[in-house]
Amino acid sequence: MRKLFLFMVLSVFAVVLAACGNGGEEGTEESADTGGETEESAETEETASEDASGEAGGTISIAASPAPHAEILEEAATILEEDGIELDISIVNDYTTPNRLLADEEVDANFFQHTPYLEGEIESHGYDLESAGNVHIEPMAVYSQDYESLEEVPEGSTILVSNNPAEEGRFLSFFVDAGLVEIEDGINIEDATFDDITENPKNFDFNNQTAPELLVEMYNNNEAPVVIINSNFAIDGGLNPVDDSIAVEDGEGSPYANLVAVRTGDAEREDIQQLMEVLQGDEIKQFIEETYQGEVIPAE
Structure with a gap:
C-alpha cells in the first residue's frame, strides 16, 4: 500500500514537471513570436516614416491665400501630378502667418504676396526668404x-x-x-x-x-x-x-505681381522650378484669364 502511494506521488510530480516544462517552451515560443512582431512593427514604422518624408521633390507644401492663389494652385496641381509632384496646399487667410511658416520650415513655399511686401517682411523680421518668380497681378x-x-x-x-x-x-x-x-x-x-x-x-x-x-x-x-x-x-x-x-488699378507694368516665396537657395530646387514652370506656363495663364475675366491678370 505504501509502495502504491509512493508511486502515485512520484507520478503526479512527474506530470507537474512535464507541464512546467511545456509551459516554459510555450512561453519561450510566445516570447519569440512577440519579439518577431515587435521587429516587424519597427520595420513598419520605419517604412511609414520614410513614406512621410517622401522622395526629394515628391511633395511641395505651400501656404496660400484662399482666392485666387489656392484656386490657381489647385489647377496647377493637376498638371504637376503628371510629373510625380504633389502639392500640399494650406489655406491661410492673413498676411502675417505664411512667411513665418516658411521661415520656420513648416512649409516649402508660400503664395500670397508681392515683392514690396516680401522685402518689407525680410527687413522687419530678418527672414531668409526669396522670390521663386511672379505668377499674377491682382489689380487693387x-x-x-x-x-x-x-x-x-x-x-x-x-x-x-x-x-x-x-x-x-x-x-x-x-x-x-x-x-x-x-x-x-x-x-x-x-x-x-x-x-x-x-x-x-x-x-x-x-x-x-x-x-x-x-x-x-x-x-x-x-x-x-x-x-x-x-x-x-x-x-x-x-x-x-x-x-x-x-x-x-491698371495692372500693366504693375510692381505688385504676386509671387511664390521660398527659403533662400530653394528657388534652385528642381521641384520648385517645375512648380514655377507650370504656374508661369500657358495653361495656367489661360486658366487665369478665363476664370477671373480681368479681376486677376497673368504676370508678364
Missing part, C-alpha cells in the same frame, strides 16, 4: 456704396485702407492720379507713405488701422465712405474688382 480697387467716383467723395471723408505699410503708396496712387492728393517731389509713388503727402485739399483721412482680411466686411457694413481692398480678399468676399469698384 476702391469701393464705395455712396459715391460713383473718387471725385464725388466729399471733404473730410475717411478712406479705409489696410494696415500694410508696404502698400501706402499704392493706396495713394488712386488719389494722386485723380489729382486729389499731391506727394513730395522726387518720391516714387511706389515708395510713398502717408507722411509724404504735401497737398490734401479735401482733407481726406487715410485710416490704416485695419487688417486687410476685415475690409470686405467693413465695406459691406458701410463703415466708411471709401474702402480700398486687396483683390484676393475682395474676390474671396464675393466682390468683383472690375464691376463693383469706383476705381481699379
Whole structure:
C-alpha cells in the first residue's frame, strides 16, 4: 500500500514537471513570436516614416491665400501630378502667418504676396526668404456704396485702407492720379507713405488701422465712405474688382505681381522650378484669364 502511494506521488510530480516544462517552451515560443512582431512593427514604422518624408521633390507644401492663389494652385496641381509632384496646399487667410511658416520650415513655399511686401517682411523680421518668380497681378480697387467716383467723395471723408505699410503708396496712387492728393517731389509713388503727402485739399483721412482680411466686411457694413481692398480678399468676399469698384488699378507694368516665396537657395530646387514652370506656363495663364475675366491678370 505504501509502495502504491509512493508511486502515485512520484507520478503526479512527474506530470507537474512535464507541464512546467511545456509551459516554459510555450512561453519561450510566445516570447519569440512577440519579439518577431515587435521587429516587424519597427520595420513598419520605419517604412511609414520614410513614406512621410517622401522622395526629394515628391511633395511641395505651400501656404496660400484662399482666392485666387489656392484656386490657381489647385489647377496647377493637376498638371504637376503628371510629373510625380504633389502639392500640399494650406489655406491661410492673413498676411502675417505664411512667411513665418516658411521661415520656420513648416512649409516649402508660400503664395500670397508681392515683392514690396516680401522685402518689407525680410527687413522687419530678418527672414531668409526669396522670390521663386511672379505668377499674377491682382489689380487693387476702391469701393464705395455712396459715391460713383473718387471725385464725388466729399471733404473730410475717411478712406479705409489696410494696415500694410508696404502698400501706402499704392493706396495713394488712386488719389494722386485723380489729382486729389499731391506727394513730395522726387518720391516714387511706389515708395510713398502717408507722411509724404504735401497737398490734401479735401482733407481726406487715410485710416490704416485695419487688417486687410476685415475690409470686405467693413465695406459691406458701410463703415466708411471709401474702402480700398486687396483683390484676393475682395474676390474671396464675393466682390468683383472690375464691376463693383469706383476705381481699379491698371495692372500693366504693375510692381505688385504676386509671387511664390521660398527659403533662400530653394528657388534652385528642381521641384520648385517645375512648380514655377507650370504656374508661369500657358495653361495656367489661360486658366487665369478665363476664370477671373480681368479681376486677376497673368504676370508678364
